[in-house]
Amino acid sequence: MKKHRIAFTAATLLGATSLLVACASGGVDQTGMSSAQLDALTRDVVKNSFQDKGIVKVSQALGEDPTDQACSAADVAGHPLSPERAKEIEALNLKTIQWPADGKYLGDWKEGEKIAQSGRGRTWTDKAGAANGGNCYNCHQIDKKEISFGTIGPSLYNYGKQRGVTDPASPQAQEVVKYTWGKIWNSKAYNACSNMPRAGTEGILTEAQVRDIVALLLDPKSPVNQ
16 A cells, blocks of 8 residues: 655645634634634644654745645635636746756656655655655556556546657657646646645655656656557
8 A cells, every 4th residue: 555645735724724713613703803813823823833853844834835825715715716816826836847957858767657656755754855756646547557546636547648649759749748747847837726746846856756757657668658
């Protein structure tokens, strides 16, 4: 069974806690506090309840990331972002994508499979600089032979074949290749409130690891495309 990682963003935690406070007290009005005051109170509770431990820092959990804040607020309110706000968030995240400086988008699909299988990394017991896994199977079907996979995300089996990629180096394939890299690096550049982690932007995966996962998805020799 693969390891499962749960990453809590500060915005999600703050939004959920504020909602709980409101419900427990019968509504925001009955607390005598405004929504902004409740948010400030919740933030103080979070700051006082957590401490740095290993590579996990409180400052990371309490970041002021506008994407997390916007999407968490939308979740608490019970409705999606407006199309205009979603486009703003996507444009903001698109700017964070780092394209390969050498123009090489594909690495070793065999290494990519190892990364997709691994759910290790980014916990307080890990050493700084240790390699993180992609945990891809936690949300996606990738290899047809894999019997354990999540369904939060779509199946990626035959990802390259379904998109007509027979030679990833060909000019005809470059749009798909670049999109695949960008989606892995920062999924929210294409879907503002995507559940997929921003693997490159948040430092979960290195450029070399992203390159290997792109190969897993697009290399015709990869089991993904068999």
